[in-house]
Structure formats: C-alpha cells, structure tokens
Amino acid sequence: MDKRYDHKAHEAKIYSFWEKGGYFKPKTSKKDPFIIIMPPPNANDDLHIGHARFIAIEDILTRYHRMKGEPTLWLPGADHAGIETQYVFEKKLQEKGKSRFDYDRETLYKMIWDYVQENKEKMEGQLRALGSSCDWTRNKFTLDPDIVKIVYKTFKKLHDDGLVYRGERLINYCTHCGTGFSELEVDRVEKTTPLYYIKYPKADGSGHVTVATTRPEPIFVDTHLAVNPKDKKKKDLIGTKVLNPLTDVEMEIIGDSYVDPEFGTGVVKITPAHDFNDFEVAQKHDLPIVKAINSDGEITEAGGKYSGMRTKKAREAVVVDLEKKGLIEKIDKNYKHVAALCYRCKTPIEPMPSEQWFVKVKPLVEKVRGAVKTGKTKFPAKRFEKMFLHWLDILYDWNISRQIVWGMRIPAWQCEDCHEWTITDGDPPSKCKCGHKELVQDQDTFDTWFSSGQWPYAPLQTTKDGDFERFYPTSVMNTGFDILPRWVLRMMMLGIYTTGEVPFREVLIHGLVRDKEGQKISKSKGNVINPLDMSEKYGADALRMGIIWGALVENDISLSEDNIRGQRNFSNKVWNITRYVLDKTEGKKLEFFGPEMPKHTTGKDLFKDDVYSRFAESTKKIGEITKKLDGYKLNEAGEIVYQYIWHDFADSTIEWSKKFVDEDSEKGEYTRGLLVDLLARSLKILHPFMPFVTEALWQITRKEIGDQTGNSGLLKEKALITAEWPKG
RNA sequence: GGACGAGUAGCUCAGUUGGUUAGAGCAUUCGCUUGACGUGCGAAAGGUCGGGGGUUCAAGUCCCUUCUCGUCCACCA
Numbered sequence: 022m023d024k025r026y027d028h029k030a031h032e033a034k035i036y037s038f039w040e041k042g043g044y045f046k047p048k049t050s051k052k053d054p055f056i057i058i059m060p061p062p063n064a065n066d067d068l069h070i071g072h073a074r075f076i077a078i079e080d081i082l083t084r085y086h087r088m089k090g091e092p093t094l095w096l097p098g099a100d101h102a103g104i105e106t107q108y109v110f111e112k113k114l115q116e117k118g119k120s121r122f123d124y125d126r127e128t129l130y131k132m133i134w135d136y137v138q139e140n141k142e143k144m145e146g147q148l149r150a151l152g153s154s155c156d157w158t159r160n161k162f163t164l165d166p167d168i169v170k171i172v173y174k175t176f177k178k179l180h181d182d183g184l185v186y187r188g189e190r191l192i193n194y195c196t197h198c199g200t201g202f203s204e205l206e207v208d209r210v211e212k213t214t215p216l217y218y219i220k221y222p223k224a225d226g227s228g229h230v231t232v233a234t235t236r237p238e239p240i241f242v243d244t245h246l247a248v249n250p251k252d253k254k255k256k257d258l259i260g261t262k263v264l265n266p267l268t269d270v271e272m273e274i275i276g277d278s279y280v281d282p283e284f285g286t287g288v289v290k291i292t293p294a295h296d297f298n299d300f301e302v303a304q305k306h307d308l309p310i311v312k313a314i315n316s317d318g319e320i321t322e323a324g325g326k327y328s329g330m331r332t333k334k335a336r337e338a339v340v341v342d343l344e345k346k347g348l349i350e351k352i353d354k355n356y357k358h359v360a361a362l363c364y365r366c367k368t369p370i371e372p373m374p375s376e377q378w379f380v381k382v383k384p385l386v387e388k389v390r391g392a393v394k395t396g397k398t399k400f401p402a403k404r405f406e407k408m409f410l411h412w413l414d415i416l417y418d419w420n421i422s423r424q425i426v427w428g429m430r431i432p433a434w435q436c437e438d439c440h441e442w443t444i445t446d447g448d449p450p451s452k453c454k455c456g457h458k459e460l461v462q463d464q465d466t467f468d469t470w471f472s473s474g475q476w477p478y479a480p481l482q483t484t485k486d487g488d489f490e491r492f493y494p495t496s497v498m499n500t501g502f503d504i505l506p507r508w509v510l511r512m513m514m515l516g517i518y519t520t521g522e523v524p525f526r527e528v529l530i531h532g533l534v535r536d537k538e539g540q541k542i543s544k545s546k547g548n549v550i551n552p553l554d555m556s557e558k559y560g561a562d563a564l565r566m567g568i569i570w571g572a573l574v575e576n577d578i579s580l581s582e583d584n585i586r587g588q589r590n591f592s593n594k595v596w597n598i599t600r601y602v603l604d605k606t607e608g609k610k611l612e613f614f615g616p617e618m619p620k621h622t623t624g625k626d627l628f629k630d631d632v633y634s635r636f637a638e639s640t641k642k643i644g645e646i647t648k649k650l651d652g653y654k655l656n657e658a659g660e661i662v663y664q665y666i667w668h669d670f671a672d673s674t675i676e677w678s679k680k681f682v683d684e685d686s687e688k689g690e691y692t693r694g695l696l697v698d699l700l701a702r703s704l705k706i707l708h709p710f711m712p713f714v715t716e717a718l719w720q721i722t723r724k725e726i727g728d729q730t731g732n733s734g735l736l737k738e739k740a741l742i743t744a745e746w747p748k749g
Numbered sequence: 750g751g752a753c754g755a756g757u758a759g760c761u762c763a764g765u766u767g768g769u770u771a772g773a774g775c776a777u778u779c780g781c782u783u784g785a786c787g788u789g790c791g792a793a794a795g796g797u798c799g800g801g802g803g804u805u806c807a808a809g810u811c812c813c814u815u816c817u818c819g820u821c822c823a824c825c826a
Contacts, residue, residue: 597785654763
C-alpha cells in the first residue's frame with residue numbers, strides 16, 4: 022500500500038465496481054423499503070456546491086439504510102426546467118447575436134433539446150464523481166414520453182373533475198421572458214421610486230382631487246377613482262365626477278373598503294388591467310378592463326400619442342405632459358415600495374390580463390393541510406412546518422400556462438368554429454364536440470412545477486413493474502427551503518390528488534452553502550466554490566464530509582477549503598490505520614472473541630478487560646451514531662465517527678496495541694483480532710460519509726487478510742456498500 | 750406591518766426532556782522526525798454561553814424584557 026491515500030487512483034474504479042455489480046439497485050427483503058426521489062437537477066448547467074450538499078445528504082441516508090438491509094432506492098433524474106433552461110439558452114443565443122425569434126417553434130425546441138441532452142450527460146457524470154449511489158437503471162428525465170403521458174393524464178383528470186379552468190385573469194407577466202408566472206415565481210424587492218401626486222380636476226369645475234401613484238403611465242385608460250366609504254373627509258366624493266388629467270374624459274369616483282384613508286391622499290386611481298387590487302375592485306363594481314400595456318411592455322393603441330412607447334419612456338412623457346398642464350402637485354422622490362420582479366431575470370413584473378389555464382387550489386390545499394396536521398407528512402425541523410402551513414393560507418389559483426416553447430405543450434385544442442376547448446391526455450382530438458374538425462392546439466407549455474410536482478410518483482410508475490406499489494409513498498424528500506412553496510407544496514397537492522396518498526413521509530429541508538465568511542455564494546461576488554474542483558483536489562470523500570460538517574442539515578453551512586482539506590487528512594488517516602493493521606496482522610494468527618460481545622472478566626484478567634472495554638467503546642459509539650442518523654443529525658453522526666476513528670481507535674487503541682501486537686502469545690493474537698474487528702467496524706460506520714476510501718480499504722483488507730478471519734464473520738461481505746450496519 | 754431563525758473559544762458550529770470542572774473541527778502556542786500516517790504525534794492556551802431581570806436546590810437550556818444580525822411573508826396606490 023502507498024504511504025498516502027490517492028483518491029484519483031481509486032474513485033472511478035470503485036464507482037464502476039458498484040455500478041456494474043448492481044449494488045445500487047434495491048434488493049428484495051421483508052424490511053420496509055427506504056426510498057428517496059432525487060430532486061432532479063436542472064439539465065442546463067454543471068452541478069454547483071448546493072447540489073453537492075444535497076447529494077451528500079441523500080447519499081449518506083441511502084447508504085446507511087442500504088447497510089441496514091432495507092430495500093433501498095435512490096432514484097435519479099433530470100429536470101427539463103422549462104423557463105430556467107429557456108432563459109439560459111436564450112443567453113447563449115444572445116452571445117451569438119441571435120434571439121428566440123430567429124427560429125420557428127420546432128427548430129428552437131430541437132436546439133434546446135440537444136443542448137439539454139449534452140448537459141444532462143455531463144451532469145450525470147458529475148453525480149457519479151461525487152459517489153452518488155443512485156440506481157441508474159431507473160434514471161428518468163422529465164420529458165421522457167412516458168412521464169409526459171402521466172402529466173397529461175393528470176391535467177385531463179383535473180379538468181374532468183372541474184379543477185382546471187381557462188379564464189381571463191391578471192397574471193404576473195414578464196415582458197423579458199415573454200411569459201406569465203404564478204405568484205410564487207415573483208421576487209419582491211424594496212425599491213425607491215417617485216410617488217407622484219396628481220391633480221384630477223373636478224368635472225363641476227370646483228377644484229380638484231389629488232391622487233398619489235407610482236405608475237402614472239396608464240392614466241389614459243383609467244375610468245374611475247376610489248375612496249374608502251368610511252373615510253369621513255372623502256366619502257362625499259363618492260358618485261361625483263372628475264376629469265381624466267390626460268384625456269379629459271369624465272371619471273366616476275366609487276367607494277371601496279380596500280382604500281386606506283391614511284395612505285397617500287386617501288384617493289386611488291383604478292387601473293384594473295394592470296394592478297391586482299384594482300382588478301378585484303373592478304370585478305366587484307363591474308368596471309371595464311382596458312389594457313394599457315402589451316406583452317412586449319409597450320403602451321397599447323389605447324394610449325394615443327404614447328402608444329408604442331415602453332412603459333418607462335411613457336412614464337416620463339406622461340409626467341412631462343402633466344407638468345405642462347400644471348396637474349402635478351408634488352413628487353415624493355424618496356418613496357420606498359416593494360416592486361415585483363421576475364425571479365428569473367429580475368425584470369419588473371407587469372400584471373397583465375390574459376387567458377390562461379388555472380388549477381383551483383382550494384380543494385387540493387385542504388387535503389395537504391390535513392396530511393401535515395395529522396402527521397402523514399412530517400417536517401423533522403418544525404419551523405418549516407409552520408412556514409409551510411402559512412403558505413397554504415395565502416395561495417391563489419395556480420396559473421399553469423407558460424408562454425414558452427421549452428416544456429410540455431399543453432394538450433388542449435380549441436375549435437375554430439365554436440371556440441370550445443377539448444382536452445386530451447396527449448393525442449390530438451379528431452374533431453370538436455360540435456363536429457367541427459379544424460382544431461388548433463394551445464401554443465403554451467406547462468409550468469415546470471406542474472410536471473415536477475408529479476415527480477414523486479411519475480418515475481415510479483414507469484420504471485419497473487411494481488415499483489410504484491413497492492416504493493410509494495417515498496420516505497424522505499430532501500430539498501431547499503426556497504422551493505418549499507414552489508415545489509414541495511405542488512408535489513403534496515398533486516400527489517395526494519392523483520394517488521390518494523402523501524408523496525413522502527418526511528420533508529427534510531436543507532440550508533444554503535455559504536462561503537467561509539458566511540456570505541451567500543454567487544458568481545458576482547466571485548466566491549464560487551466548484552464542487553468538482555474540490556473533489557478533484559481533495560477527493561469526493563473529503564468534499565462530502567466537509568460539506569455536512571459543522572452545521573445541522575436544516576441550517577446554512579459555511580464551507581471553507583481548510584475544512585475540506587481537514588477531511589482529506591482524515592481520509593488519509595483511515596488509509597494509514599488500515600495500513601498499520603494489515604502490516605501487523607498479515608500472515609499472523611488472529612484470535613477473536615467472536616461476533617458476540619466478549620464477556621467482561623471483571624478484574625480477573627486485566628488484558629482482556631482492556632480489550633473488552635475498547636470493543637465496548639466502539640459499540641457505544643455505534644449506538645450514538647445510529648441514533649443521530651435516524652434523527653437526521655448527519656453532522657453530529659459524522660463528527661462522532663471522526664472522533665471515534667481518529668481519537669479512540671487510532672490515538673488510543675492503536676497506540677496501546679503496539680505493546681502486544683507483535684507477540685506470538687495469546688495477547689498478541691487477541692490484540693490483532695481486536696484491531697481487525699475495530700477496523701471492519703470503522704470502515705462500516707464511515708462508509709456512508711466517505712464511501713470511496715472505505716470501499717477501497719475494504720477490498721484491500723479482504724484480499725490481504727480475509728482468509729485469516731476464519732468464522733468470525735468479519736469481512737464476509739464482498740462489498741462494503743452492502744455490508745451489514747453494525748449493532749450499537 | 751406580521752412571522753420565524755440566530756447570537757456559545759480567534760473562526761465555523763454542536764449542546765435532546767434544566768443536573769458534576771460548557772464541547773468539536775479549523776486556526777494559535779510549545780514540544781516531538783528512522784520503525785502506519787508531518788495530510789502525523791503529544792501538550793497548552795483560549796468562553797462571566799449578546800445585555801438585564803425572574804422561576805429553581807440547580808439555567809447555555811424554562812419565563813419576561815431588551816439589543817444586534819439574518820430570513821420569509823404581506824395588495825398599502
């Protein structure tokens with residue numbers, strides 16, 4: 022054996038030994054299965070350090086349960102990631118001076134498809150490099166035809182059950198991405214914007230009413246103002262008329278309780294087409310909804326002289342015109358308000374009236390709430406349960422249409438004659454209910470979360486016969502808190518709706534990976550830690566241990582290269598422990614107390630007492646580690662393993678052993694036996710954390726001294742990955 | 750405006766139901782080199798557990814209050 026552990030010489034070989042040997046596949050056993058569906062990484066980029074963390078977490082759990090003899094499945098996959106991928110791809114096009122409008126739908130789709138396939142393969146290689154023990158024979162992609170079929174079926178079922186409707190609603194529209202979003206895909210950022218106080222002349226010429234607004238540009242389509250009927254000072258205005266400051270058209274003042282008398286001037290202009298509150302008010306009062314802004318972010322034809330201008334320019338022009346007319350009372354330039362931005366590209370979101378497919382969430386949400394309250398799905402970290410339940414309270418109907426090409430095209434066809442929609446589970450209908458045969462498919466695709474919301478069951482229904490029955494509901498869903506509403510919530514809604522059971526029994530939330538100063542990692546800060554570079558430099562084992570070390574799973578973690586280097590040193594320590602044990606035992610006679618705990622001789626034989634207590638210490642530590650793993654305290658489990666192997670086994674027992682280990686006496690034989698026993702146990706308990714070095718050492722140890730261990734049962738398994746987890 | 754989390758050694762973090770001298774890793778200081786490993790070994794130093802008050806025989810741990818960070822939510826034009 023080399024003096025040092027060289028991870029490059031072993032990792033790839035060990036991985037292919039596992040994969041070719043079929044060790045990642047769930048075995049049959051009477052025990053309850055353990056299954057994690059991997060949150061499918063987006064197939065549009067390399068894995069980043071955040072992926073490395075969830076890979077470490079899920080692989081530790083998977084390997085631990087596999088060693089406990091449970092039928093264990095970690096199911097890998099990749100996400101087409103609709104808007105995300107289209108955004109990344111469009112950036113690439115931009116670099117080449119092109120845009121999505123230069124290609125027809127089919128060509129663009131094909132180009133993104135090829136791009137994604139290439140990335141997907143690369144990403145899968147990276148998952149392997151980090152030691153992921155997922156079952157590649159069950160690998161799935163969200164756009165696999167059988168998955169798409171399932172998603173379509175769900176859509177049709179929802180529609181047949183009256184839970185999907187098409188309606189004109191205000192949606193969150195990003196003029197840059199060219200698509201609408203659900204409210205969960207909108208970022209809110211505090212911004213300082215001018216607040217304009219605009220005078221509306223009263224129609225009877227008796228003065229004016231002042232309105233405060235941050236958005237003067239759509240004033241020309243406004244037809245109403247509103248005040249609070251409970252506002253003593255303002256309520257007399259209800260029913261009176263003012264003139265539109267830009268068009269001089271008469272506008273009526275209405276009363277609605279949503280107006281806050283304390284804010285601004287207590288008078289609000291109503292722009293139903295571009296503001297969610299105003300839209301609601303307009304529906305209540307049956308006001309006209311006139312679009313002032315189109316999907317490119319330009320003023321519509323209704324805007325007269327402003328039409329064609331982008332909103333920002335139009336605003337400037339409107340303000341200039343109002344100033345000329347002397348209708349601006351004042352401008353508060355330090356007004357802070359919360360702006361809605363596209364979560365993808367940070368362009369301001371325009372509320373826009375549009376026809377889209379919506380899912381009624383109320384009935385689905387109630388079942389989700391029930392499942393959480395009754396503990397069918399648990400959150401080991403309680404605070405996330407609270408957060409989750411809060412989300413349930415504030416959910417709106419879910420807009421699932423996206424105006425992008427990349428994704429699953431919605432299986433809905435509109436009749437050119439009667440304009441009725443026909444929904445199928447994928448195949449185009451031959452004719453409309455009215456008998457007409459000319460039907461046109463909806464141009465839109467599904468929200469990615471609509472398909473990934475079905476990920477806990479869709480792959481299982483397509484992999485192997487019986488998988489779904491065997492493995493659903495899944496054991497643990499591990500994901501970041503940031504997609505708790507976007508993803509976990511959708512999976513719960515759709516999972517319960519489609520299968521009648523919760524999609525997972527526990528939701529294990531993990532925190533962010535931060536740099537060593539605790540700062541968020543971002544390209545712009547230049548503090549990116551590339552997991553593959555780290556793995557290349559210090560070994561995948563060191564990276565994995567480093568990335569779970571020092572913080573509970575649910576908390577943010579600060580990762581430093583020093584930390585990873587420390588773990589590399591640990592992997593080397595284990596290597597040298599094995600080297601020592603093999604050096605002292607190879608070809609020598611070994612004696613074991615046997616697989617059962619040796620009897621304590623209580624002072625009659627001091628040597629045997631020593632052996633006993635060293636063995637007992639390991640058993641005690643194994644018990645602690647097992648308990649920590651069962652409670653998802655991975656860092657604490659890892660730290661005990663580290664502490665035990667380095668300080669108890671190496672620093673204490675190995676140093677002690679040097680007194681007897683070379684003797685040909687009974688003491689020598691028992692000492693050597695103890696070393697082998699503790700080595701085997703150490704490799705086992707470390708394996709989930711550092712799979713490569715431990716498996717490499719297991720193989721070497723078996724080869725060197727496997728036939729000396731007699732019927733002790735130590736080292737009996739051909740592969741450590743499926744060796745039996747020791748009893749604590 | 751609400752809700753939540755964090756504040757423990759120089760740094761990053763553990764400390765389950767309150768119970769001996771408060772722990773780990775990294776960093777620091779000192780000392781060890783033929784004999785598993787210098788990616789090593791041995792030792793040391795370092796904390797009035799954010800501040801204040803309370804409950805208790807006993808509080809980092811429970812209660813109240815306060816300060817400082819951070820996160821999430823919210824339609825205030």
